[in-house]
Amino acid sequence: MTAGAWLLLVGNVMAVSLLSVGGALTVAPELRRLLVDRLGLLGPAQFATSVALAQAAPGPNALYAALVGFQIAGLPGAVVLLAAFMAPTTALALAVARVGAGVGHRSAVVALKAGLAPVSIAMLVATAWILAAQAPAPAPVAVAIAAALLSWRTRLHLLWMIGAGALLGALGVL
Secondary structure, eight states: OOHHHHHHHHHHHHHHHTTOTTOGGGGHHHHHIIIIIISOOSOHHHHHHHHHHHHHSSSOTTHHHHHHHHHHHHHHHHHHHHHHHHHHHHHHHHHHHHHHTTTTTSHHHHHHHHHHHHHHHHHHHHHHHHHHTTSSSSHHHHHHHHHHHHHHHSOOOHHHHHHHHHHHHHTTOO
């Protein structure tokens, strides 16, 4: 990649990372659009696999940025993309924590937090949609919908759903 391509990539990743209101996974659809559709640096399956591997590994959700970077340019790509992804949100979180420490009880702050919750949920649904679209069969979509409904409507522990997903994967259903 040329220096100009790196600057374009890093600048876009930094801008996208500022939108990760509900966590790193909420911007996966936009990163996919950037890296797969716009820049053509990865294939759709490579991107989906990177996100899936990052979610299977212990650690922060932002780990998928490093895996995507590794797919693009090896270890230097992993370091650069993870730094570009983490730096803006870390700086923003520190600034908001410093400024917002004394105003967390004000009605405008409470309203902002309440308003960001549905945005986060919608962005996570978009992420699930993008990843499920890469599946060769409709079964993963059905399992994702069932897991979402179960977690929303019951008190079933998430580990049971993860175990059921692992079992379905081991049986070759997913």
